[in-house]
Amino acid sequence: MKHLTQRLSLTTFFTFVMICLVQVVLGQDSSSSSTTITRTTTEHTWYTQPWVWVVGGAVLILLLVALLRGGGSSGAARTDKVTYTKTSETDTNP
Numbered sequence: 001m002k003h004l005t006q007r008l009s010l011t012t013f014f015t016f017v018m019i020c021l022v023q024v025v026l027g028q029d030s031s032s033s034s035t036t037i038t039r040t041t042t043e044h045t046w047y048t049q050p051w052v053w054v055v056g057g058a059v060l061i062l063l064l065v066a067l068l069r070g071g072g073s074s075g076a077a078r079t080d081k082v083t084y085t086k087t088s089e090t091d092t093n094p
Contacts, residue, residue, distance in 0.1 A: 046052055
């Protein structure tokens with residue numbers, strides 16, 4: 001039994017060493033120099049563009065002007081003055 005335990009520990013040790021060596025060999029770079037390419041893309045959302053705020057402000061001002069001016073043009077709020085003159089003649093025959 002003692003002989004089996006020593007053989008098992010020796011086999012375990014050699015298996016451990018072989019696994020470590022395989023990891024070291026496979027972990028090495030195959031080329032002498034490496035090139036790293038980094039690409040940076042920037043995405044701008046629509047509300048961070050200045051022209052969007054300018055167009056939005058202009059549309060808001062036009063909408064406010066249209067609502068404020070359009071409120072006084074209805075028929076009930078506007079009155080027109082009309083002058084009506086009536087002349088009458090009487091026939092004065094004796």
